[in-house]
Amino acid sequence: MAGLDDLRNGAGVEFDFAPGAQVPLSGAGSGRTGVSDAIASVAYRDVEPAQICEPNDAASVKKGRFTLLEPNLGEAFTRAIETRMLGDGRKPLVQSFxxxxxxxxxxALNAKRIRRQRDRRLTAIMVAFGLLFLPGVLVWLGLFQLRRTIAGSQDRRTGIIGQVVLALLAVLIVLFVIRVPVDGVVRLYVWSLLPAPVAGWFLARQVCERTAQNLRAHWSDLLGGGGAGARIPEAVPQNPNDAEAERLRIGLAKLTAEQNSNVVHYAGPKGILGMGVRWGSWQLAEELRPRDPGREIDPFRSWDVARAIHDQMRMLERGPLHTGGFTQPSIVHWVVRHVGEGAGEVSRPDGPTADGYSFSNVEVQRICNEQQYGSSERHYLGVQFVLWDGELVVTMMISVTVLHHTLRIEVTGHALGPLHGFFRKGPEGKSRNVRDPLRPWRTTSRKLPLVEAREVVRLAARAPLTWFPARLDKLGGTISLPEPFGLRHTWATTPWRNRFMVDDVLRTATPVLRVAHAAAIRVLEENGVDVTPFDSRAQALSGQVEAAEPRHADEYNM
Structure with a gap:
């Protein structure tokens, strides 16, 4: 259990391995949103892997050596997610607000389990009808690989010349098998080399069709809002030495701890990763002067102001009228690091000041009070609203700095838009129009199997190799996810094309700004500061924020 001890020391997350541990089940109580389900639906899809580049062209598809072994989108996405988010020694992740x-x-693990069950059956069929009749299987696989090579991996038509070449080659192979100079039992075996794999193919097709229907049912349910939670029994240890289950459980715990980190990263004009671009900024900066002549102001620190603003922000959802209003916001003291617009990865906290994947409370206070100038992390108080079932994330960031005699309170607005429409695409049934033989002026739609002949061959060829995923990645290919990777911001679009989302973003600024100014002025007044200039400036900003409009605040028109 050394890995569990490391996790307790590193991420501050503990697990109860007492008898009666339940199968992990994601549900409404675990924070599921429509966005989570839409992204998760990709793990069940059976379309081309290149479609992952549609929502973000920073993703890429790496081709393998054999097109016959290439994965579909669900297989490639599942493998990429498991490697990127649960792999040993993986890079840090961006939080997915x-x-x-x-x-x-x-x-993703549930989709992998469903496919693994299918692959076990296909492997058994391959042993019975493939290993015993290996020469015939190699001939069929060679013909299919040649056809895919001529037509391309997307299985376009091979053309007349290609079809003629394949037909002639198939005839020559059949003639060779019929005329092979052997007798008796060996002759019967040679004659069965070609038809035996076809019989295995029919059995494999039934297995593949049932699995395809199961996967598409999960795909549809997730997008329809009624999807059941994903069951991953392999994450529950079956005995004290179950290393794989231990690895999965610790990986999921680390994922949760990293999601709850209080460190975010500013990527220049891209804004804060996970929170979106900065669209507005309002600054109150005035001189600290004593209220009473001949008396110094009482000493206070930036943290005192930030803490007062934090306490007041907790009352945002309350108002004098019963009109609904704000939902309960998430209020967090953030440590913000700069990584640059083209950064390929982000960093985690380390050293004695780190508490797992977060900075300790003492360090956050020190950063707020002392690190306000120069190359260092900065403190921001964040007020975040997750709206539209996760489709819109509105974050107001508040910083308090004191340089010489000037106190500056800066309020900035960040907005992360809805998920790309690609993730809302449901499965399309396969059918074709057939003319009625008795009434030729009528046509009827006939449903086709979900799994075509070439797909059965591909799945059967991949099945024995799924127990060696690293080798299969080289032979079939993989997809690479955009970096720095985070499930939410990677595939987000702009919110400015939805009228109501724009309204929600703009309306958030005014109340937050006024509460921040009121709380700060109260602290100043309690410590003997002349608040007259602060009050005048706050009223001016309060008027300006009423005309708030989205703009590229981080570009500064330079």
Whole structure:
């Protein structure tokens, strides 16, 4: 249990391995949102892997050596998510505000389990009808690989010349098998080399069709809002030496701890990763002067102001009228690091000041009071609203700095838009129009199997190799996810094309700004500061914020 001890010391997360441990199940109580389900649905999809580049062209598809072994989108996405989010020695992740990463990972593992059950059956069929009739299987696989090579991996038509070449080659192979100079039992075996794999193919097709229907049912349910939680029994230890289950459980715990980190990263004009671009900024900066002549102001620190603002922000959802209003916000003291617009990865806290994946409370206070100038982390108080079932994330960031005699309170607005429409695409049934033989002027739609002949061959060829995923990645190919990777911001779009989302973003600024100024002025007044200039400036800003409009605040028009 050394890994568990490391996790307790590193991430501050503990697990109860007492008898009666339940199968992990993602549900409404685990923070699932529509965004989480939409992203998780990709793990069940059976379309081309290149479609992952549609929502973000920073993703890429790496081709393997054999197109016959290439994965579909669900297989490639599942493998990429498991490697990127649960792999040993993985890079740090960007927090996914408005989504629940564990839900996505659990569904990826669930899709992997469903496919693994199918692959076990296909492997048994391959042994019975493939290994015993290996020469015939190699001939069929060679023909299919040649056809895919001529037509391309997307299985376009091979053309007349290609079809003629394949037909002639198939005829020559059949003639060779019929005329092979052997007799008796060996002759019967040679004659069965070609038809035996076809019989195995029919059995494999039934297995593949049932699995495809199961996967598509999960896909549809997740997008319809009625999807059941993903069950991953392999994450429950079956005995004290179950290393794989221990690895999965610790990986999920680390994922949750990293999601709850209080460190975020500013990527220049891209804004804060996970929170979106900065669209507005309002600054109150005035000189600290004593209220009473001949008397110094009482000493206070930036943290005192930030803490007072934090306490007052907790009352945002309350108002004098019963009109609904704000939902309960998430209020967090953030430590913000600069990483640059083109950064390929982010960093985690380390050293004695780190508490797992977060900075300790003492260090956060020190940063707020002392690190306000120069190359260092900065403190921000964040007020975050997750709206539209996770589709819109509105974050107001408040910083308090004191340089010489000037106290500056800066309020900035960040907005992360809805998920790309690609993740809302449901499965399309396969059908074709057939003319009625008795009434030729009528056509009827006939449902087709979900799994075509070439797909059965691909799945059967991949099945024995799924127990060696690293080798299969080289032979079939993989997809790479955009970096720095976070499930939410990677595939977010702009909120400015939705009228109501824009209204929600703009309306958030005014109350937050006024509460921040009121709390700060109260602290100043309690410590003997002349608040007249602060009050005048706050009223001016209060008027300006009423005309708030989205703009590129981080570009400064330079």
């Amino acid at each position: 408005g989504a629940e990463p564990q839900t996505v990972v659990e569904h």
